[in-house]
Amino acid sequence: MDTKTTLRNDWTKEEIEEIYHLPLMELIYKAATIHREWHDPSEVQISTLLSIKTGGCPEDCSYCGQAARYHTDIKVQALLPTETVIAHAQKAKDSGSSRFCMAAAWREVRNNRDFDRVIDMVKGVNELGLEVCCTLGMLTEEQAIRLQEAGLYAYNHNLDTSEQYYEEIISTRTFDNRINTINNVRKAGITVCSGGIIGLGETHRDRISMLLTLATMPKHPESVPINALARVAGTPLADNEKVDTWEMVRMIATARIVMPSSMVRLSAGRIEMTETEQAWCFMAGANSIFTGERETLLVTPNPGVSEDMQMLQTLGLRPMMKKETCC
Numbered sequence: 407m408d409t410k411t412t413l414r415n416d417w418t419k420e421e422i423e424e425i426y427h428l429p430l431m432e433l434i435y436k437a438a439t440i441h442r443e444w445h446d447p448s449e450v451q452i453s454t455l456l457s458i459k460t461g462g463c464p465e466d467c468s469y470c471g472q473a474a475r476y477h478t479d480i481k482v483q484a485l486l487p488t489e490t491v492i493a494h495a496q497k498a499k500d501s502g503s504s505r506f507c508m509a510a511a512w513r514e515v516r517n518n519r520d521f522d523r524v525i526d527m528v529k530g531v532n533e534l535g536l537e538v539c540c541t542l543g544m545l546t547e548e549q550a551i552r553l554q555e556a557g558l559y560a561y562n563h564n565l566d567t568s569e570q571y572y573e574e575i576i577s578t579r580t581f582d583n584r585i586n587t588i589n590n591v592r593k594a595g596i597t598v599c600s601g602g603i604i605g606l607g608e609t610h611r612d613r614i615s616m617l618l619t620l621a622t623m624p625k626h627p628e629s630v631p632i633n634a635l636a637r638v639a640g641t642p643l644a645d646n647e648k649v650d651t652w653e654m655v656r657m658i659a660t661a662r663i664v665m666p667s668s669m670v671r672l673s674a675g676r677i678e679m680t681e682t683e684q685a686w687c688f689m690a691g692a693n694s695i696f697t698g699e700r701e702t703l704l705v706t707p708n709p710g711v712s713e714d715m716q717m718l719q720t721l722g723l724r725p726m727m728k729k730e731t732c733c
Contacts, residue, residue: 410443411666417621423614426660430652434690437659441691444666450718451505451669451694451726453539454498458527459485459510459520465578467566468642469606469635485510485520492530499536501711502725503697506531507539507562507599513578514544521549525556532557539599544579544587550594560629561591562599568615571608588623597628601671604657605635605649613657621664629694630668632657634675649675651683655690662691669694681717688721 428436441447460483463470495506508527515521524542531538540553541562550561565584566572572581591598602616620627634649654675661670672692676684684695697714718724 411440413626413667414664415622415624415626417618417664419614419618422618422621422660422664423611425663426610426614426617426656430656433656433659433663434686437662437691438689440666441662441693445693446726447693448723449693449726450688450723452501452503452714453505453507453671453694453696454494454501454503455507455509455696456486456491456494456498457483457511458491458508458524459483459512463511464513466576467578468575469566469603470638470641485523488523488526488530491527492534495531495534495536499534501697502715503536504726505537505539505560505694506534507541507560507696509541509562510543512543515542515546515549517549521552525552528553528556528558532559541599544583545590547590547593550590550596554594554596558596560597560599561587562629562631563587563591564600564631564633565602565616565619567602567606567608568612569619570615571606571612575606588627592625598625599629599631599671600627601629601631601633601661601673603633603635603674604653605646605675606643607646614660617657617660617664620661626665626668628668629671630661630665631671631673632661632692633673634678636674636677648678651679651686654679655686658687658692659690671695681720684717685721688723693726 460481491508498506524540528538528540537559538557539560539562540558553561563584567575569581588598588600600620604613620630632654634654635643635646637644637646658670658672670692671694672684672687673696676695695714697711
């Protein structure tokens with residue numbers, strides 16, 4: 407199309423609330439229309455997420471099985487060898503991924519030998535021709551610059567939920583800590599990956615408030631993951647109800663409308679969704695998924711590569727190739 411919906415950073419809460427509460431089919435139609443203005447609807451970016459350091463985290467995020475204070479079945483794993491990570495990245499590329507994300511269960515990045523090793527991992531994955539993403543916890547502007555110089559393309563730091571509900575989920579860091587890290591990433595010239603989780607016990611207004619924070623940033627995050635709570639036994643939220651698929655669709659569609667240029671990522675929770683339910687998410691504007699050879703998303707179950715490729719084939723979708731400029 408010759409014209410695109412205008413990018414806006416001046417959304418009001420009332421405007422997003424009105425969009426969010428549209429009748430579902432009208433909401434999906436509106437989101438699908440905008441999606442086609444900004445993106446190729448037949449493409450889905452395949453992203454691979456690898457836990458390079460698992461468990462033992464000092465944070466108390468109520469949803470996370472990697473928090474050291476909760477009694478879960480998750481095995482603590484030290485930082486993986488660099489060559490092991492590069493081998494996983496090569497296998498991900500061979501399987502159709504164009505983005506490779508490395509996650510470490512740290513509260514914050516420390517200037518030590520482990521961070522030096524992560525820098526080497528970033529350089530190695532970048533040399534493979536993949537978009538390189540990291541999620542390592544809080545980091546300073548200087549650390550972000552080191553990552554950027556090593557070839558980091560994106561940094562993931564989710565808001566998780568609204569500023570108002572945040573303290574109900576996490577007490578070991580503040581909402582402002584999250585915003586500060588995102589700002590440091592921006593200053594370093596790295597693209598931002600930031601979204602949230604639904605199913606934490608939040609209200610619809612909390613979800614709208616989280617989207618408002620993202621959509622009114624000076625520059626929208628290039629990537630917006632929408633996660634359904636993956637309930638982990640032993641965590642405070644283990645007994646929460648499963649997120650209804652239509653709630654995911656509604657969040658994805660609203661995110662697509664208010665941040666039309668962003669990649670909207672259908673992230674955690676896909677293991678509990680049928681192929682049909684995932685198709686509705688793609689129709690609503692999702693254009694990326696996380697997959698993995700280990701059939702896990704960090705430490706929770708996730709569909710495997712072959713299953714995802716079969717789904718894309720069934721739906722007439724294809725893996726997105728790496729682009730040199732951001733979407």
